[in-house]
Amino acid sequence: MAEEREFDVVVIGSGAGGGTAARELSALCGQGLKVAVLEAGPEYRDADFTGNELEMAGRLYFGGGGILTQDKTMTLAFARAWGGSTVVYTGTSLPLPLQRWKRWGVPGLDWEDLRRRSAKYLNENNCHLLDESLLNENNRLFRAGCRSLGLRVEQFPVNLKDCRGGGRCNLGCGHGAKQGTHRVQLPQALAAGVERATNCRVERLEGRVIHAVVESPKYGLPSQWRPGRYRIKAGIVVLAAGAVNTPALMLRSGMGSCLPMLGRRFTCQPSMILAALHERPISNYWGHPKSFYCDQFVESDGFLLETCMYFPFTTAKSLPGFGDEHADAMSRMDTLQMILALAIDDARPENRVRLDPHGETVVDYTLDEATLARLGAASGVAAQIFAAAGAGRACWPAGQIPRPGRDTITAAHLMGGCGMGTTAADSVTDAWGRVHGIPWLFVADASLFPSAAGINPYITIMALADRTAQRVRELAPELLAARGAAA
């Protein structure tokens, strides 16, 4: 027997989108409305982030960070935690570039509006450039290499407070330095009266009734609700479960028949970790791992280069080959300079989130020739940067196009599946995140992106979630009155 709950507004997901939406909707609590956030993962204390790679990956990421696309040629990383993927990102904070907004071409998505909202979150999250003394050599070498080649290189603003440079941001910050939604927006939402349930896995929507299960995992803090099944009535539902889980939840709720684009045009900026060996140790695992990027080739050649520093297993998996040469590189991790090459992939309808016959989520994604060629071209430029920075052997042959199934390709910038547009024929929501034909249902996460962002997406997710929340606030009286009338 399921327990019954009832709220006026329910937000599903607590990451960049859900956390933002929850805080922006918390103003409704002051009007006597009940707002709740449901999060599939647990809440963690800082001390829970042990830095143990396999342990933390298993706890923080769906599928341990190794969810495979249907053809098994790429792994997808997305988090489950109070704060969603803002718990595991590096905090690099960039607004959507103007060129990408133009490519999106969403009627009603005004550039100035998006820019203003992005600036709001850049400010709110304490985004700033790290002091020169906090830039490790891995990052400085990238900058030096780019500059000596005449490439445009920029420093990432990062959303940190009192960062101590533990360097394992992707495994959760043990110092609480990253200003994710679990640090900034969600505490404000709770203080304003928003209720929450962590460890709460939403199975499906049946009209405005949410069917969910609260679980009791062995790690993280227990849920605020006791374990068991729940039937949650909602006046308005805001989906912010991410670019895989939001479309999947809608499909599982039977919405695919009236929304032909649901789940489609999934993009993820497939990436490869490239590395080169220096003759001497460089400070690579101390300090913040990601300080610089080169976006010079985004529009012309479809790839982006960023600094990065990963952990032993991830690095071993990403370096090509095996045996003595591989082991030699892995035995000198302190000499490795690393660059993350990201392909800016095209939004294609056949790349999509869908359900298999058992109702399980599947991501169909084909690494097409264009995407692979972009990764190959990126590796060519990365090799030049490595060489210009004084590195010796590069672990990946310059310019070599990766071979699906042999070479490790991963993605953490998951986008699309509920794209914004004008009608159900070309999109899933309008420019304010409202689902076509379902007036009480909204989306507030990266699934709204009509195509790839071309940069790290979380600031844009927050800006879009802010818009969605505004529209929910505006329409709440009407929508909730309609619910009352229907009842």
Add this chain to the structure above:
Amino acid sequence: MGVIQGLPCGRALLRALALRLAPPVVKLDPSSWEEFYAIIARTFSELPARVRWQVRLFLFVLRWMTLPLHGGLFDLLAPKDQDEVLHWLEDHPWRLLRIAFWGVRALIFTGYYGNPGLWHKMGYAPVPEGNRMLRG
């Protein structure tokens, strides 16, 4: 008894694979080998049931496929022959075989590179106060 429940082989195959894929395992002491097997068993147990079945199948095929070609089970071959088989799989024209090899390679890597107790051997020694180290 196999180290991994349901696996059609024991530690011999995993050890043979580890020695070719991650050669530094040769220096592991007995307790580190135990940890190696334990990490692999744990990782394997957390895989979806369908993937576990695929891994088991691939390891079975890998072990026995060498019998007609090389005259022995994979784990009993000379290292040179083992390398030849592994390189053949790694770059095989059939994507499914490449993927299967990639998966087993990753599984073996968890046992060694995923063990924080061995990270110092790889020149990887992060500290919580990394900025202090940067500033000397």
